[in-house]
Amino acid sequence: MTDDAPELRASDADREQVAEILRDALAEGRLDMAEFEERLEATYQARTYGELAPITRDLPGPGGAPSVVSFTKAPAEQGTWASRIVGGEGSSTGAFAVMGGFQRKGRWTVPRKFTCFAFWGGGELDLREANFADREVVINCVAIMGGMQVTVPPGVEVVVRGIGIMGGFDHSEEGVPGEPGAPRVVITGFAFWGGVGVERKVTRAERKAARRERHGRLREDVEGAHRRMLEGHRERRHDDD
Template sequence: MSDSAQRDSSLRAADTDRIQAAQLLTDAAAQGLLDLSEYESRLNKAYAAETYGELDRLSADLPVIANTRRGACKPAPSTVLLAILSGFQRRGRWNVPQKLTTFTFWGGGVIDLRYADFTSPEVNIRAYSIMGGQTILLPPEVNVTVDGSGVMGGFDHVEEHGSPGAPKIRIHGFALWGNVGIKRKNRRPHGPDDVS
């Protein structure tokens, strides 16, 4: 989002403006300025906002420190996470790339998107597990499409619909003698360090 003083509040907001508003709200929640229910309520409104004015109202009562991010929102670079006889984890606050590939072979991994910052309105995850397993944890508001299958293993499917305007996550892949677990999970009041 650009500075609200320099823009017409009736102009239509773009996907990148909504993503940046979501990041500002996450910053505020991380600083303890918003409790979990208020944060999630404002986050859903940010994703559904159509104008700059609607987005600006969501952070108008927050101190300047929560409104320090300005400028263009750029997608994070494509990322590959490998677990070959080992493991990987992405938890807490991290930038979700537009393209993410995960592969486990006799290993395991966890991708937790509940506290992450989305840098693109669409995210493509290619998840592969061979004699290994991985879990993808989704926040309640995202929209999801799953196109994966398991051969002598499992590839979970979840409810597709989240909040209008929220990021769309497409998960593709397969599991051979392994598992790709996909779960919608609520955020915890204690934040990303609470792994339960």
């Protein structure tokens, strides 16, 4: 199995290649049902080539040769991000909260520069379903005795340049390379007795859909494995007769 680029993201096709080797190993008696289910679950949870590679390392491929899976580096889906960089002026240029709060989430267009201010209050900027006016957008956050939370989708590059005095900016999402064609989000500003948090996560709907898909595949694979085992037993009994 090739693992010369373990940090690269695995595709659905890569996971299916590994799952097929596991199915064959179960049918041949190389894995019992418990081992098969454990490895199959790990396969569908794997995110990178490095996580997939060890799953079938001790199993032979077709003809008894060591299993080798040639992972295909799928081209980046440029169209997905390109469709979200729409140009224009954006839905709004700023948000303000004084002893209160503000929220921007759902379908909205982030302008090239968005300024938000919170004094004894807080705000939430959720970019997971947003469009972008340009390939690079700047979010200027001023938090005085207040706080803000910026949520970005996976694939977006984040750069944090804010200054904090008795407060701070979250730098934990910096250094993650952006996907080809994805926008770059630059977070600047000033925090005094306050803070600006940054997190990267998928939407709840995407999380639920991925969970349903994994469970559906696991159920289908287990049912198929049971059928293969029964067919194998029937064939052996027929040969014995």
